[in-house]
């Protein structure tokens with residue numbers, strides 16, 4: 001058997017793939033967090049709950065409306081995004097003039113309330129969600145066997161991240177978003193409806209979390225706690241990438257997923273903390289994050 | 296030095312600002328009455344009155360810190376804590392949401408220029424939505440500001456100070472607003488660039504735009520302005536036509552501490 005640094009290549013590639021898949025979720029989630037933080041200056045603690053909601057909406061759509069994975073992939077982000085927009089309009093928008101801490105506390109409380117309610121109804125155990133028919137099975141890549149669904153997750157999340165990045169960097173909407181991130185008052189004085197832009201942006205961030213939730217359902221099961229498990233890591237990703245940096249969030253998401261995978265191969269005991277160790281080091285050396293602008 | 300005479304306006308002055316200008320204003324495009332504004336608890340404007348007729352270029356003079364920038368920001372509504380009346384074409388702007396002010400015809404070029412670092416020059420230029428016909432086209436603006444065309448793919452803040460000022464002005468000219476609030480456009484710029492900005496303002500006048508200009512540079516202001524207002528302590532304390540400027544120069548210089 002081929003070995004690299006005393007580790008079988010098979011095991012190495014296997015863990016790298018797991019890392020890449022985890023990284024896909026980190027990237028999708030930290031992308032939404034970074035967009036929201038950039039414009040609203042709110043650390044969205046409800047992001048994990050919105051991810052969980054995406055998965056649950058998919059599960060409920062299947063259970064009660066017979067709508068399968070592909071329908072859920074469109075509908076669940078839409079529903080979670082609209083719920084997010086409503087929350088921004090009704091609650092978050094009233095907190096902008098206050099200390100940012102209030103926004104953080106509100107979203108934290110919201111996350112607890114959503115997760116608590118789902119745990120009350122569905123318990124802590126996960127509900128299974130089947131891999132869609134078209135993506136069952138696996139293919140042999142020669143050096144390893146790749147389940148089709150996992151391959152799809154990697155490709156789809158990469159496509160969504162790139163599309164979102166392009167929309168922000170290359171379109172008029174993106175220009176409004178970037179400008180309003182720098183100076184919302186001036187953009188508003190130019191006649192852009194910035195309050196609406198904020199609502200839309202929060203909805204967009206929530207929808208991305210919901211989308212990640214749908215994609216996660218067949219891999220991690222649908223459980224009320226799935227969001228709180230992953231969101232702490234995602235916060236670390238955002239801090240390492242640089243608060244508010246879109247590109248930083250995406251690149252760091254994949255990178256830290258891979259780091260985690262590698263650690264599982266070489267020093268499994270550390271695999272749960274490696275991301276936080278990296279975060280601590282980055283904060284010491286580059287407090288603005290790897291991609292953050294040092295003011 | 297004893298107290299500047301301009302700092303002591305006649306007590307009834309605030310209520311009849313137009314009586315001070317030489318030409319009586321028939322129809323104001325902008326009519327500001329009793330404008331008060333606050334930064335938090337700090338009361339910065341104490342009943343500003345001013346009138347600007349369509350097509351006029353009016354310059355607001357005053358020492359540093361008397362409230363010129365605050366006046367523009369309060370007219371625009373960027374400063375939310377304000378009372379009094381700001382009428383544009385008869386329409387009350389106080390109470391109008393900030394993002395609807397541009398559509399009413401007000402354009403704003405801030406003192407700090409407000410060029411966006413994360414936008415290219417061209418994105419900066421085309422950012423403000425067009426609110427009315429009659430604005431400059433991008434081609435016209437590039438003809439007027441060839442530097443901006445050359446550097447249209449650079450990040451906005453990579454431009455020199457003068458180019459950033461041109462961009463800040465050009466960006467508002469595209470939108471078709473009728474009244475431009477221009478805050479110290481020549482501050483810290485080289486004389487050639489100051490001349491260039493003077494030409495641009497004259498071109499704006501030719502196209503019938505109305506300008507409320509805050510300026511410290513007399514020579515520059517006298518080239519472009521039809522009328523002047525003088526501010527002190529958050530109030531308008533004097534107003535006169537451009538023709539009266541030479542005769543008042545010495546007194547003004549003393550009052551403004553230049």
Ligand SMILES: Nc1ncnc2c1ncn2[C@@H]1O[C@H](COP(=O)(O)OP(=O)(O)O)[C@@H](O)[C@H]1O
Pocket residue numbers: 334337339357358359360361362363364365366
């Ligand atoms: N952002 C602000 N917060 C608090 N006070 C301010 C702010 N900006 C200006 N001021 C105060 O308001 C007064 C008027 O300032 P400003 O309008 O900028 O003067 P000018 O433009 O005539 O130099 C000054 O006393 C200044 O210190």
Ligand SMILES: [Mg+2]
Pocket residue numbers: 363364365406
């Ligand atoms: Mg000023």
